[in-house]
Amino acid sequence: MATFLEKWVEEIALLTKPDKIHWCDGSEKEARELIKIGIEKEKLNGNPVFHELNKSTYPDSYLHRSHPNDVARSENLTFVCHADKETAGPNNNWMDPKEAKAKMNTLYSGCMKGRTMYVLPYMMGHPDSPYAKACVQITDSTYVAVSMRIMTRLSNIVIKKIGNTDKFVKGIHSVGELDPARRFVMHFPDEGLVMSFGSGYGGNALLGKKCFSLRIASCLGLKEGWLAEHMIIMGIEDPKGKIIYVAAALPSACGKTNLAMMQPTIPGYKIWTLGDDIAWMNIGEDGRLYAINPEFGFFGVASGTSMNTNPNMMKTLKANKFYPTLYTNVGLDTDKNEPWWEGMSEAPKNMKDWQGKTYDGKEKAAHANSRFTVSINNCETLSKEFDSPKGVPISAIIFGGRRSSLLPLVYESKSWQHGVFSGSIMGSETTAAAIHASGVLRRDPMAMLPFCGYNMGDYFRHWLNIGKKMKNAPNIFFVNWFRVNEEGKFMWPGFGENIRVIKWIMERVIWKGEAVETPIGNVPTVKGFDTAGLKDVPASDMEKLFGVNIKEWGEELKSIEEHYKTFGSKMPAELKQEYEALLKEYQK
Ligand code: SAT
Ligand code: MN
Numbered sequence: 001m002a003t004f005l006e007k008w009v010e011e012i013a014l015l016t017k018p019d020k021i022h023w024c025d026g027s028e029k030e031a032r033e034l035i036k037i038g039i040e041k042e043k044l045n046g047n048p049v050f051h052e053l054n055k056s057t058y059p060d061s062y063l064h065r066s067h068p069n070d071v072a073r074s075e076n077l078t079f080v081c082h083a084d085k086e087t088a089g090p091n092n093n094w095m096d097p098k099e100a101k102a103k104m105n106t107l108y109s110g111c112m113k114g115r116t117m118y119v120l121p122y123m124m125g126h127p128d129s130p131y132a133k134a135c136v137q138i139t140d141s142t143y144v145a146v147s148m149r150i151m152t153r154l155s156n157i158v159i160k161k162i163g164n165t166d167k168f169v170k171g172i173h174s175v176g177e178l179d180p181a182r183r184f185v186m187h188f189p190d191e192g193l194v195m196s197f198g199s200g201y202g203g204n205a206l207l208g209k210k211c212f213s214l215r216i217a218s219c220l221g222l223k224e225g226w227l228a229e230h231m232i233i234m235g236i237e238d239p240k241g242k243i244i245y246v247a248a249a250l251p252s253a254c255g256k257t258n259l260a261m262m263q264p265t266i267p268g269y270k271i272w273t274l275g276d277d278i279a280w281m282n283i284g285e286d287g288r289l290y291a292i293n294p295e296f297g298f299f300g301v302a303s304g305t306s307m308n309t310n311p312n313m314m315k316t317l318k319a320n321k322f323y324p325t326l327y328t329n330v331g332l333d334t335d336k337n338e339p340w341w342e343g344m345s346e347a348p349k350n351m352k353d354w355q356g357k358t359y360d361g362k363e364k365a366a367h368a369n370s371r372f373t374v375s376i377n378n379c380e381t382l383s384k385e386f387d388s389p390k391g392v393p394i395s396a397i398i399f400g401g402r403r404s405s406l407l408p409l410v411y412e413s414k415s416w417q418h419g420v421f422s423g424s425i426m427g428s429e430t431t432a433a434a435i436h437a438s439g440v441l442r443r444d445p446m447a448m449l450p451f452c453g454y455n456m457g458d459y460f461r462h463w464l465n466i467g468k469k470m471k472n473a474p475n476i477f478f479v480n481w482f483r484v485n486e487e488g489k490f491m492w493p494g495f496g497e498n499i500r501v502i503k504w505i506m507e508r509v510i511w512k513g514e515a516v517e518t519p520i521g522n523v524p525t526v527k528g529f530d531t532a533g534l535k536d537v538p539a540s541d542m543e544k545l546f547g548v549n550i551k552e553w554g555e556e557l558k559s560i561e562e563h564y565k566t567f568g569s570k571m572p573a574e575l576k577q578e579y580e581a582l583l584k585e586y587q588k
Helices: 004-016 028-040 097-108 142-151 157-162 208-224 256-260 311-318 416-424 456-469 495-511 539-545 554-565 573-587
Strands: 020-023 061-064 078-080 116-124 133-139 169-174 184-188 193-197 227-229 232-237 243-249 270-275 279-283 289-292 297-301 325-328 331-333 338-340 371-375 392-400 410-412 427-429 441-443 475-479 516-518 521-523
Touching: 004 097, 004 116, 004 133, 004 169, 028 061, 028 142, 097 169, 097 184, 097 193, 116 142, 116 157, 116 208, 133 142, 133 157, 133 208, 142 208, 142 297, 142 325, 142 371, 169 208, 184 208, 193 208, 208 227, 208 279, 208 456, 227 456, 232 256, 232 392, 232 495, 243 256, 243 495, 256 270, 256 297, 297 311, 311 371, 392 416, 392 495, 410 495, 416 456, 416 475, 416 573, 441 554, 456 573, 475 495, 554 573
Parallel strands: 020 116, 061 325, 078 184, 133 169, 169 193, 243 392, 392 475
Antiparallel strands: 116 133, 184 193, 227 279, 232 243, 232 270, 279 289, 289 392, 297 371, 325 371, 331 338, 410 475, 410 521, 427 441, 516 521
16 A cells, blocks of 8 residues: 555656656765766756766865856745735735645646656654654755755655654655746645745755745744744853853854854854754753754855855865765866865966856856855764754854944843844844945844744744743843944954854853843943953944944834834734833933
8 A cells, every 4th residue: 555655756746747756765875876867967057967076175075056047045936825815924925825736736747757756755853853854855856856965864764754644744846947937936834835846946945944944844833832943053162161052043144154163262162063054942841942953964155165264164065974065156176176166265277157157257256155065964063962852952042133333242132022022123234334334224033034934923922922931041142243333344353253252142141241231131341251362353342342322223213113014913012012112212
């Protein structure tokens, strides 16, 4: 008797009509075979799907070039198909589930003719974790199949785990013709189903990542009382060997991955990496919040990554423990057959750009969203607790943003509710800070705007409710590495020096280290903040970095009011009260 899973695969095969069906077992041998097919047989836009890089300097590493029109997530073609539009909220594109399915089925009809259908059984989370979820993705792309082996726990053991049940998350993916006019990413939260067509790019095609682990999982979390968040997870060890764990949400281009793998400048401190993108957080039996990273790899931005900005990542890329490492849309040093991207080092003499054209120095060699895909197992700073089934207890949650003014380097919220308020108004300036210009501000609550699978008003309420259920709720902090002085220069050096901020957070959590109250929360005192050995930050700038002047908040308060209005009657009264309290401080 065929199992539910087998019948489902059969049904999709009848629709998509592949030449062959390959059930993946997740082995290294199989990954090597898929890579070989991608090198020798398959073509994408005229290029082989994989190009083998220098065997001695970049062993087991391959270059992939996407179609030039397929280099980032397509938020405008991404839909969340709840039964009604209100449930999806103003933060999502919505389509009626029946209409969406009909549309996708038309696209899928016969789309795998001449191709192989790969069936990928995988776990998000360690199989022993009560929080892990079994999933199966169907795809017709070797690049996606190999990427999923790196990014998830892909194994045929998952098929046994699923047995003859329907308890698995389903993903259907076809690259189609890579035509943006025939490209959609559709989510069906009620069915635990994602349907994707027309793109091979990470977030559109690796359906375990943003599609399942955030959009669908956030809906599950709402129903079941947990949180699926766009957060890094890391451990901080102090010189005495004490470790606390924190989860942090920063909008893109704020150094999230660098923070998760930071090499601290204060002697004796260590950062232990658990995740760089997604955290699932449940309330444990002791009433504390526990986090797991459901993923198994990093899909990080290559451009800008270097021995200066993220030495641990550069080492991870060369560690060569878990097969293979992929580079997507980076430049190629043709003399050395090595990957290259802006920010890595001096540009090599002879190079092909990310599209395979001869590099002439006029345009970028690597696409700004060029990526590496590498197993988290290759990371030297991986925490021993990474595979812990129950996860790590979270002592602090950190939100952040890129703000040239108003927000201090770090502040601590007054309560869980106040912390949810600070997360809900989180935003980032789209341009790097110019002199006194505040850039264009994009509000991105909890860095979840493109990833929350339901109405964000309900999401804020869910956060408030989780706070009420915990016995020892984590303190909530807010960081801003990007404040500028009167000359428009960044005042904070960032990167490894961020350990000073993390140290203060640790001290606040453990023994209520020194702080002063301000209308927006508690900020460090210059005296109570470790500046020993800190170069190039004058004492006057330290004062400014911690400064809060509520009288400057007029525009900001108006903008928060506008932001809250978009969620209409779904906006929780508690957060409006926090807003009113801040407004009063301004009007005093
Ligand atoms: O493509 S991903 O969503 O995985 C990465 C990103 O675009 O943030
Ligand atoms: Mn992300």
